[in-house]
Amino acid sequence: MIPLYDNIPTRVFPVITVLLILINVIVFLYEISLPPQVLQIFIHQYGLLPVDILYFRLDKVITAMFLHGGFAHLFGNMLFLWIFGNNVEDALGRFKFIIFYLISGFGAAITQSVISLVAGNPFIPMIGASGAISGILAAYIKLYPEAKIITFIPPFFFILFALPAWFFIGYWFFIQVLFAMVTPPGIGGVAWYAHIGGFITGWFLIDLMYKPSKAKIVHYSTLR
Numbered sequence: 001m002i003p004l005y006d007n008i009p010t011r012v013f014p015v016i017t018v019l020l021i022l023i024n025v026i027v028f029l030y031e032i033s034l035p036p037q038v039l040q041i042f043i044h045q046y047g048l049l050p051v052d053i054l055y056f057r058l059d060k061v062i063t064a065m066f067l068h069g070g071f072a073h074l075f076g077n078m079l080f081l082w083i084f085g086n087n088v089e090d091a092l093g094r095f096k097f098i099i100f101y102l103i104s105g106f107g108a109a110i111t112q113s114v115i116s117l118v119a120g121n122p123f124i125p126m127i128g129a130s131g132a133i134s135g136i137l138a139a140y141i142k143l144y145p146e147a148k149i150i151t152f153i154p155p156f157f158f159i160l161f162a163l164p165a166w167f168f169i170g171y172w173f174f175i176q177v178l179f180a181m182v183t184p185p186g187i188g189g190v191a192w193y194a195h196i197g198g199f200i201t202g203w204f205l206i207d208l209m210y211k212p213s214k215a216k217i218v219h220y221s222t223l224r
Contacts, residue, residue, distance in 0.1 A: 104135020111197025135202025
């Protein structure tokens with residue numbers, strides 16, 4: 001399922017969401033400008049190795065969030081960040097949104113690193129923003145469970161589906177758990193446990209960081 005947009009307009013322009021997207025794109029353009037051997041060194045230097053957690057290399061947790069393994073990896077993450085991040089930023093405010101994003105990323109990194117260490121794979125680098133974005137998805141489903149996500153579902157090329165957020169994100173999380181169960185941990189590829197860890201972190205963190213002073217009123221736009 002590929003989300004295209006939702007029906008919740010933001011009250012203010014999502015500055016931090018846009019800034020995060022721009023930084024990720026700029027870093028990726030730099031990545032693809034590097035020769036393959038230099039890129040490999042760059043990824044190991046700034047990506048997160050599971051063993052780095054043992055040495056409290058928290059700096060690499062942050063730098064790894066802004067690296068991506070290819071255009072599809074980048075595009076998918078930035079699409080989800082834009083669709084779901086702007087509304088979570090709107091609810092939390094800019095400063096809290098940055099903190100939420102980083103803590104969700106930390107939760108994702110620690111979860112994946114621990115699983116990889118237990119599996120005996122301490123030197124496979126982890127990169128990507130998906131762990132932090134998973135936390136945003138958890139916040140979104142709690143804040144806007146009835147929002148409609150306009151979704152493209154291959155192979156239905158000429159039909160768009162308006163799926164409730166609780167279903168779209170719930171199905172997404174189910175897929176992460178399913179693949180984590182059937183994929184040997186710590187072998188590279190998709191960091192399923194990072195997605196799960198980021199989501200769980202965001203699920204509990206949003207309750208601590210979002211304290212509305214009155215009943216939340218959500219305005220839904222007309223779907224087109």
